[in-house]
Amino acid sequence: MTEDQLELSVVIPIYNEQENIERLYRDLKQVLERLGKSYEIVAVDDGSTDGSFEVLRELHRGDDLLKVVRLRRNFGQAAAFAAGFDSAVGEIIVSMDADLQFDPADISKLLDKISEGYDIVSGWRADRQETFMTRRLPSMAANWLISRITGVALHDYGCSLKAYRSEVIRNVRLYGELHRFIPALASSIGVHLAEVPVSHYPRRHGKSKYDLSRTLTVILDLLTVKFLLSYATRPMQVFGLLGMLSLAVGTVIAAYLSFIRLFLGSPIANRPLLLLAILLIFVGVQLVTMGLLGELTTRTYYEAQGKKIYVIREMLE
Numbered sequence: 001m002t003e004d005q006l007e008l009s010v011v012i013p014i015y016n017e018q019e020n021i022e023r024l025y026r027d028l029k030q031v032l033e034r035l036g037k038s039y040e041i042v043a044v045d046d047g048s049t050d051g052s053f054e055v056l057r058e059l060h061r062g063d064d065l066l067k068v069v070r071l072r073r074n075f076g077q078a079a080a081f082a083a084g085f086d087s088a089v090g091e092i093i094v095s096m097d098a099d100l101q102f103d104p105a106d107i108s109k110l111l112d113k114i115s116e117g118y119d120i121v122s123g124w125r126a127d128r129q130e131t132f133m134t135r136r137l138p139s140m141a142a143n144w145l146i147s148r149i150t151g152v153a154l155h156d157y158g159c160s161l162k163a164y165r166s167e168v169i170r171n172v173r174l175y176g177e178l179h180r181f182i183p184a185l186a187s188s189i190g191v192h193l194a195e196v197p198v199s200h201y202p203r204r205h206g207k208s209k210y211d212l213s214r215t216l217t218v219i220l221d222l223l224t225v226k227f228l229l230s231y232a233t234r235p236m237q238v239f240g241l242l243g244m245l246s247l248a249v250g251t252v253i254a255a256y257l258s259f260i261r262l263f264l265g266s267p268i269a270n271r272p273l274l275l276l277a278i279l280l281i282f283v284g285v286q287l288v289t290m291g292l293l294g295e296l297t298t299r300t301y302y303e304a305q306g307k308k309i310y311v312i313r314e315m316l317e
């Protein structure tokens with residue numbers, strides 16, 4: 001542990017939560033003081049247009065342990081998390097919402113699990129206080145699908161109350177709205193994962209920033225995540241295989257057509273099969289080329305960032 005490293009950072013994205021901040025701050029502060037660990041709170045103002053930043057500035061005046069990061073505009077929750085994670089120096093990083101839907105006291109439950117040796121401990125809103133049709137049902141479907149496809153089973157991907165060892169966070173890059181997929185993305189470096197039921201309350205002030213359309217974006221994101229997890233280091237094996245298959249079938253059909261044209265003299269120009277053969281050969285060549293391009297991109301991706309294709313947990317020397 002370096003000198004300026006703390007034991008705990010609590011990262012909170014904030015977008016127009018004016019009425020919630022003070023209460024959250026007081027409750028959180030009480031919980032953190034009781035834990036007896038060195039800590040900081042990292043509040044990220046994601047371009048709020050209400051008085052959220054002014055409230056934060058006022059609180060910051062009286063508290064060195066409250067760091068405030070103000071983004072220039074609203075970049076979205078994932079970007080806000082990323083900004084918070086980047087300036088957090090804690091060994092353990094806890095993320096939570098600013099809307100008072102979580103109980104800060106649950107943080108100690110997450111930390112207990114972390115100290116048992118887990119790398120990520122996810123909250124699970126077992127008794128979620130939101131409408132069924134527009135919130136809980138789509139979320140159940142999404143959790144099931146994400147768990148099946150990524151192979152990382154969690155009851156509640158959408159719960160932002162989570163705790164991470166900082167090295168896990170350092171190894172995950174967030175884009176778009178991928179923050180909910182951190183446990184799945186992190187599984188690629190090998191993590192021990194646990195879940196803890198947490199309390200959940202209805203939102204009392206301010207509005208939710210999301211609606212039903214989120215379900216659709218989650219499904220698209222899932223495609224990205226699946227690809228990153230399974231094929232990012234071997235695109236040729238995916239595209240190449242598909243391409244070769246397509247090419248092989250196309251070639252067989254073309255050979256057959258050539259044979260009957262050349263040796264049996266029957267016309268082939270009016271046969272749909274000819275089109276199919278051409279299509280398959282074309283697509284096949286394209287896919288193989290895509291695989292090769294993918295291989296190049298992968299190299300750029302890893303080497304430009306000095307990334308390794310492995311991550312070490314620890315070394316005994």
Ligand code: UDP
Nearest residue numbers: 013014015046076077080097098099208209
């Ligand atoms: N949030 C943010 N930037 C955004 C949208 C949301 O920082 O563009 C914050 C928001 O202030 C809250 C958290 O992310 O602290 C979760 O948002 P919300 O409560 O609206 O989501 P829900 O709980 O309804 O899924």
Ligand code: MG
Nearest residue numbers: 097099101203
């Ligand atoms: Mg909320």
